[in-house]
Amino acid sequence: MLFNTFHFAYFAAILFPLYWILPHRPQNYLLLAASYYFYACWEPVFLSLLILSTVMDFACGLAVDRIEDRRKRKLFVALSMALNLGMLGYFKYYNFFAESLHDALLRGGLNVPISQLKVVLPIGISFYTFQSMSYVIDVYRRDIKPTRNIVEFAAFVSFFPHLVAGPIMRPTTLLPQIERPRKFDIQQFYRGIYLIFWGLTKKVVVADNLALIVNDLFGRWETIDGGLALIAIYAFAFQIYCDFSGYTDAARGIAKCLGFELALNFNLPYFATSPQEFWSRWHISLSTWLRDYLYIPLGGSRGSQVKLYRNLMLTMIIGGLWHGAAWTFVLWGFYQGALLVVHRLCRPLLDRIRPTDLIDRACWKALRIFVTFHLVCFGWLIFRANSIAQLKGMIAAVVYRPAIPASAYILPVAIVILPLLIYQVAQFLSKDLDVMARTPWYVRSVFYTACFYAFVLGGEFGGGQFIYFQF
Incomplete structure (x- = not known):
């Protein structure tokens, strides 16, 4: 079920009023039933x-909390990780590694047939396995006490607004809200409706219209020139941003309508202004999850500089592979890791450049934003490419x-991007993501009317799937 369909509109129209006339415990039962229906x-x-x-991690959480012996506690953490990562590996990565091994053997002169699975990737599996697994890890770390109510835990794991594409919520923040x-709250409900509308506007007006151009140009990558290749890259940068952030806005809005707060x-x-800052602003829930459950356990910034750079590279390569079972995603993760390493190496030099004049500071910041944006855009080319051959072809078009x-x-x-950019510049300069809510009523009225007409007249209502659903 997609947020941008009438099916979901009917679903929400029935769920919201019924949910709010029920007391707390029946609310959770309804929430669980609605989430399972949404996923089914x-x-x-x-x-x-x-x-x-859900059942396995609920049991592992109770066992980890009850047992005092550290080695036995680790066994249950390992059991949870084996189950969740095992499911993820089987459905998402088996065919990728099997095909890669077959190709490697073939290049070595050995034609060894390796069977591949005819399986469909379960939607959202990368998100809910990470969330469920982090619960057991947090119980092991004593960051949270395990719940003894399986309905509340199941509602936490399957909470439908963010189930299939995030944000990845921590048990320390979402589970207490369920309990x-x-x-x-009428103001919270109004804010939720606004976020749903704004998120779907970004999706159907910006992302889905740009998708038509991106798909067309990437589809004929062998024949386009460098100018068209650049348009395809820039268009995809805003397509993926509006597609993914649009989903997140809608998810946060739906959660607000149900009385919950999801992470920004x-x-x-x-x-x-830097690759490091980019990852503190993009897909923040995944970035912090990888930091807390992978980068820091690997050693983080402790130890030598070499180990720090190794930990950064491993974290980003695994993060790239998390996005998809293809060598382009591995390369994208490697590229992002390399950007972080190079930025750390150059940071002492960059920190020495401290313009004192206001205009000079603004120009220096604008230059850093410009460079960082284009480094990110090159990464999006790697991310969007369907193959290494397509990646090489697009680069060749720009260069040659x-x-x-x-x-x-x-x-x-x-036409599609500029209105969004103007609004985001206002958010950036005011340092306020809710800047529109603080403007006079007549300004808000013009903004909402413009969004409504853009939504109705310029929206692509084909029920286009969100990009991150494939991950």
Whole structure:
């Protein structure tokens, strides 16, 4: 079930009023039933995997809390990780590694047939396995006491607004919200409706319109010139941002309508002044999850500089592989890790550049934003490429076939992107993501009216799937 469909609109119209007339405990039962229905609409058979992960981690959490022997506690943590990572590996990575091994053996002169699985990737498995697994780890670390109510825990794991594409919520923040009673707050509800509307506007007006251009240009990558290749790259940068942040906004809005607060997942990422800052603004819930459950356990910044750079590279490569079972994602993770390492090496030199004049400081910051944005855009080219051959072809088009971008593509891309950029510049300069809520009523009225007409007249209502659903 997609947020940008009438199916979901009917679902929400029935759920919201029924949910708020119930007391706390029945609310949680309804929330769990609604979440399972939401997930089963994709493929009912995969609901069993979600339930299996839930039951196993609920039991492991209780065992880890009850047992005092550290080695035995670690066994249950290992059991949880084996189950969750095992499911993830089987459904998402088996065919990738099997095909890679077969190709490697073939290049060595050995034609060894390796069977591949005809399986469909369960939607959202990368998200809910990380969330469920982190619960057992947090119980082991004594960061949270395990819940003894399996309905509340199941509602935590399967909470439908963020189930299939995040943000990845920590048990320390979401589980307590499920455990305590919730009261209807009209202001919170209004704020939720705004976030749903704004998120879906970014999705159907910006992302889905840009997708038509991106798919067209990437689909004929062998024949386009450098100008069109650049348009494809820039367009995809805003497509993936509006697609993913639009989903997150809608998810946060739906959660607010149900009395919950989900974590902020995007904070104007294209205004970052360095690769490190970019990852503190983009997909924040995954960045912090990888930091706390992978980078720090690997050693983090402790030890020598070499170990620090190793930990950064491993974290980002694994993060790249998390996004998809393809060598382009591994390369994308390697590239992001390399950016972080190079930035750390150059940071002492960059810190010495401290302009004193206000205009000079603004120009220096603008230059850093410009450079960081283009480094990120090159990463998006790696991310979007369907193969290494396509990646090489797009790079070759920019380098060897430079050309002025075709006006037939510039105009529609500009029409879609510029209003968003103007609004985000206002957010950035005011340092307030809710700047529109603090403007006079007549300014808000014009803004909401413009968004409404853009949504109705310019939206692509084909029920386009969100990009991150494949991860």
